[in-house]
Each structure stands twice: as structure tokens, then as C-alpha cells.
Amino acid sequence: MAIKIGVLVMSYGTPESLEGVEAYYTHIRRGNSPSAEQLKELKDRYAAIVGGVFPLRKNTDLQVDALQAALNSDNGGKFEFVCYQGLKHAHPFIEDGVEAMAKDGITQAVGIVLAPHYSSMSVGTYIKRAQEKADACHVEMSFVESYHLHPELIDVLSKRVSARLDQFEEAGAKRDEVRVLFSAHSLPERILSMGDPYRDQLLETSAAIAAQAGVTTWQFTWQSAGRTAEPWLGPDVLVTLRELSNEQVKYVLVAPVGFVSDHLEVLYDLDIEAQAVASELDIRLMRIESLNSDPAYMSVLSDVVRTQVSQMK
Numbered sequence: 001m002a003i004k005i006g007v008l009v010m011s012y013g014t015p016e017s018l019e020g021v022e023a024y025y026t027h028i029r030r031g032n033s034p035s036a037e038q039l040k041e042l043k044d045r046y047a048a049i050v051g052g053v054f055p056l057r058k059n060t061d062l063q064v065d066a067l068q069a070a071l072n073s074d075n076g077g078k079f080e081f082v083c084y085q086g087l088k089h090a091h092p093f094i095e096d097g098v099e100a101m102a103k104d105g106i107t108q109a110v111g112i113v114l115a116p117h118y119s120s121m122s123v124g125t126y127i128k129r130a131q132e133k134a135d136a137c138h139v140e141m142s143f144v145e146s147y148h149l150h151p152e153l154i155d156v157l158s159k160r161v162s163a164r165l166d167q168f169e170e171a172g173a174k175r176d177e178v179r180v181l182f183s184a185h186s187l188p189e190r191i192l193s194m195g196d197p198y199r200d201q202l203l204e205t206s207a208a209i210a211a212q213a214g215v216t217t218w219q220f221t222w223q224s225a226g227r228t229a230e231p232w233l234g235p236d237v238l239v240t241l242r243e244l245s246n247e248q249v250k251y252v253l254v255a256p257v258g259f260v261s262d263h264l265e266v267l268y269d270l271d272i273e274a275q276a277v278a279s280e281l282d283i284r285l286m287r288i289e290s291l292n293s294d295p296a297y298m299s300v301l302s303d304v305v306r307t308q309v310s311q312m313k
């Protein structure tokens with residue numbers, strides 16, 4: 001009989017309606033309600049994005065279903081994988097996912113976050129919450145911490161960079177005239193003094209993609225920094241665009257390698273906010289397509305989950 005393995009697939013989470021934005025924002029702010037002005041500003045950003053108001057929910061649902069299908073195909077029948085969703089800031093929360101596994105009688109599980117790079121302030125907090133709940137529910141869990149250099153991940157992202165560079169060429173630009181900007185969600189600067197691997201992992205992913213796609217003119221930039229008083233990692237993409245304009249750069253390709261789905265930070269912060277600054281500066285800006293449930297990304301996830309299972313006692 002196949003051994004049943006639970007897979008807790010963790011993602012950031014998004015509200016289900018505009019009415020739910022306040023509770024979501026309060027959760028992100030660890031229980032502190034946003035001001036009326038902050039709340040309005042966030043609701044306006046959600047309302048402005050193209051392709052539906054909360055695309056992350058559907059994208060995560062599709063990723064979880066596709067991962068379960070990928071895990072159960074060609075696995076030789078030894079394991080039956082059952083995926084459960086666990087969200088950081090929305091229902092079903094990480095703890096709900098672990099509880100659902102326990103209720104279904106699952107005793108062995110793997111946790112994975114839909115974000116390839118490890119930081120103690122991102123993936124580390126997902127893992128901590130899942131582990132605490134797993135201990136309380138007597139589920140034995142182990143976790144994938146990062147997969148930022150998985151060859152298939154580098155391959156699929158390199159192809160997306162190349163595809164956009166082809167489009168720039170078709171529009172009359174030379175490939176080496178296009179500045180490729182790899183980006184990811186900023187975090188407070190203090191992670192660096194904590195020896196956190198986040199920045200280095202992001203730079204490793206970027207360098208590997210650039211090498212495979214034959215990109216020579218690239219740099220890394222941060223985006224979507226939180227609105228708090230402490231310093232966040234920079235430069236921000238909007239600052240970088242202004243610097244590039246001063247260097248007379250006319251073509252920019254953004255590759256947000258820290259994200260795997262279409263959501264607010266991509267569809268607003270890049271496609272609306274950064275795009276507006278680029279057009280003000282007369283820069284032609286494109287971005288690579290998000291992975292969403294691309295079979296190649298599902299293959300990356302299923303490979304790392306299976307490897308994790310093979311290392312379980």
C-alpha cells in the first residue's frame with residue numbers, strides 16, 4: 001500500500017474581497033490596524049490591478065492542485081501525496097493546513113513555500129509556524145528551505161528572459177542595450193547583520209540566469225519595501241530606473257525572480273508603478289512572465305519535495 005505523505009504548500013495569501021483587506025493588512029502588521037489612509041491606499045492598489053482584484057488566490061489554488069498532480073504522476077506508486085494549502089496572512093492559515101492534515105490521519109509531511117529564496121523573515125517564519133502546529137498535532141514534518149538554484153528553475157526563468165530579449169530585438173533594440181533588472185521583495189536592512197542568506201541567494205539566482213541566457217548587462221534591485229520607519233534593502237526599482245535614465249539606458253527588462261505568481265507586488269508595483277516611472281523617463285520597460293503553474297515550476301517543486309521525502313527517516 002502506498003505511504004501517504006502530506007505536503008503543506010505555503011504561500012503569502014491574499015484577501016477574498018475588498019471588505020477583507022483591513023483584516024489582512026492588520027494580520028500583516030502583527031495585529032496593528034492600519035490607519036484609514038493606509039487602508040484606502042492599499043484598497044486602491046488592489047482595485048487598480050489588471051486581471052481581477054486578488055489574482056494570488058486563484059494562482060495559489062492552481063499551483064497547489066498542479067503540484068499534487070505532478071507529485072502523484074510517475075512516482076512508482078510508493079507514495080500517495082496529498083497537498084494542503086497554508087497561507088501566511090489569510091484563510092486557510094498555515095496552522096489550518098497542518099490541522100487538516102492531522103484530521104485526515106496524516107502523520108508524515110513535508111512543507112514547502114511558494115518562494116524560492118530563504119530568509120529568516122520570510123520562509124523562516126512560515127516554517128516556524130508550521131513546525132509549532134505540527135508538534136501540537138503530532139505530525140512529523142520536515143521542510144524544503146530553498147530551491148533558488150534548481151537547474152529547472154534557472155532554465156525556465158532563463159527562457160523567459162531570452163523570450164523578452166527577442167521581443168526587444170524585434171522592436172529594434174540590440175540585446176546588449178537592454179538592462180536586465182532582477183528583483184525581489186525588499187526586507188529590513190538588519191537581515192544583513194543577522195547573516196541571513198536571502199540577498200546572496202537572490203544574487204546567485206540572478207547570476208545563474210544571466211549566464212544561461214547570455215546576459216551581460218544586468219543588475220539586482222529591490223522592490224515593494226514595507227512602509228515602516230526602519231531602513232529597508234535598496235536601491236528600490238523606482239530609484240534604479242532613475243539612475244538608469246541618467247546613464248542613458250533606454251530599454252529595461254525586469255525579472256522579479258523572488259516571486260512565482262502574478263499578484264499585487266508584480267501587477268501593481270511593477271506593471272503600474274514602475275511602468276509609469278519608466279514612461280515618464282522615456283524608458284521602454286518589459287517584465288518576464290510569472291511562473292504561476294507552469295509545468296516546469298511544478299516539476300521543480302515536485303523534485304525538491306520528493307528529495308525531502310527520500311531524506312525522511
Ligand code: FEC
Pocket residue numbers: 011012013014015025028029042054055056114115121122123185186187188225226227228258263264265
Ligand atoms: O497579491 C497579494 O494580495 C499579496 C501580494 C504580496 C506578496 C508579498 C510577498 C512578500 N512580502 C514579504 C515581506 C513583507 C514585509 C512586510 C510586507 C508587507 C506587505 C503588505 C502587503 C504585502 N506585503 Fe509582503 N507581500 C505581498 C503584499 N511584506 C499588501 C502591507 C502593505 C505594504 O507594505 O505594501 C512589512 C510588514 C510590516 O509592516 O512589518 C516584511 C516578502 C515576500 C516574498 C516572500 C513570500 O512570498 O513570502 C519577503 C506576494
